[in-house]
Amino acid sequence: MRHHTVLHVVAKILLPLILLFALYVQFHGDFGPGGGFQAGVIFAVGLILYGLIYGVDNLQTAIPPGALRVFMASGVLLYAGVGVLGIFMGGQYLDYGVLAHDPLHGQHWGIFFVELGVGITVASVMTSLFYAFTS
């Protein structure tokens, strides 16, 4: 893909928009359509597009497979950890209501971090699937 100038330029313009849109879907997911899974997929799509146009090697210098492994695991840990936090704050497992003074805010914070965990894991799993197929 080295000589496709049009692709290079278009990808360069689209990439920040895709990543930004992923973050919007992620963090606006509790008020509008979206959430961690969709955001993770969109984010990974941005990364995979970069890998396709600029080469997998460039993508792997930006995001090494070892780092992906850490992200994959820590996303799940974040999800389950928020649940366990509920136990430590005096509620049941996955009870976000106890995370803040106001149960409504608690639920909000809980789902925010849970979705963040989902997003991180989904984005890194998608990208490592891409790595697995290209290696």
Next chain:
Amino acid sequence: MIAAHLPVLQVVLPLMAAPACVLLRRPRLAWGFATLVSWACFGIAALLLGQVLENGDISYALGGWAAPWGIEYRVDTVNAFVLLIVSAISSVVLPGARASIEREVEGDRVDLLYTCWLLCLAGLLGIAITGDAFNVFVFLEISSISSYALIALSGERRALVASFRYLVMGTIGATFIVIAIGLIYMVTGTLNMADMGARLPAVWESRTVAAAFAFLTVGVGLKMALFPLHLWLPSAYASAPSPVTAFLAGTSTKVSVYLLLRFVFTIFGAGYAFGIQALEYVLMPLALLGILSASVVAIFQLDVKRLLAWSSIAQIGYMVLGISLASLTSLTASILHLFNHALIKTGLFMAMACVFYRIGSTRLEDMEGLGHRMPWTMAAFVAGGLSLIGVPSSVGFVSKWYLVLAVLERGWWPLAVFILFTSLLAVVYVWRVVEAAYLRPAPAGTGRSEAPLSILLPTWSLIIANFYFGLDTSLTVGVASRAAASLLGAGP
């Protein structure tokens, strides 16, 4: 504070430990961590069983959402016993797994194997503990997908084919189960098992429920390798890394049998399953055919792991036979055999892990004279084999005793003769191994080379447990009969 949260910690602990295992990366560290977590799970399961026996059923509402709407974890005698079996088998096998895994699995995948192991453990414990039907499906997928990976991690190429075949069959099974759950949801509007059980009698006549029941029976049948849906099992067990085989043989099909018990007795109710749908006319012939054909096929196997896998299919037949009789004694026999067969088969497969560690094969022709080269390992195999046959004072005898009692209660003595006859078939296939190991000379130039103590100790502790629980049946029979009573009491 922690005591109230034990039901959820039972699942969350291995579930969170799995990603943590990915972060640890170093094989030895991952192994130590997984072993520790597994023993902690065993501790939790033992505490839960104690609580249930003392205070009755435990209910835990996830996220604080009350039962019929939210997801409920419900522990009664039946699943507390299954939780104990699963976590105990994992905890006994894991300490012995390190040495054989290092031989059988590529170095950079060892930590991933322990991750999959923990995920599989979390999934199996989750299936057992949850009181929510859809949650069952989710955990079923967690445990199945991780067990496909566990099998494929073996260095052998045929493991990939075996794993893929298991994946196809297992996915069909899981799909059937989720279709069944969907259909029940359609008519009852609930996913909570107890709630389903309360609402289903009103719609027993509906065709949707009949379809759900059919899908469920076939789906669970696939998962537990009920004859004739068993074809994935022999190759999967024979080609997986040896400790993985030991773990899966003792847990995965057992949890599926539990699932059948739970759906038939708690959700559909014995009145529906046996009264309206005549489940016994399906299960009993399949169980009998399965016992007979799998035992005969086992006799002709050339690989001992494969032989034991076929014998597992036959043993599943005994459990299903107990379920199909649907009396207190027969269900006691089935639930008892869940525990007893887990002890027997895991012990035997651990002995095979010892053999594979030393000679790199479990084929009968390679095992000639092994009784002299590995006396302790083969002694363990013979003792486990005696328990498999059902020699008095072993656990195999106890469960067959109760099964024969249940059959005689109905006055079906030909069935009792059949059970004794198929035990003789077990004598034949165990004898083939004994013959190769003790009566044939060892190849020239081979000295005595016993397996390392780290694998031998777990093997022998399982074998000793075989005879301990064969002599002191107060715990196992007591719990199993209470569990059977609660299953029969739960149905209308």
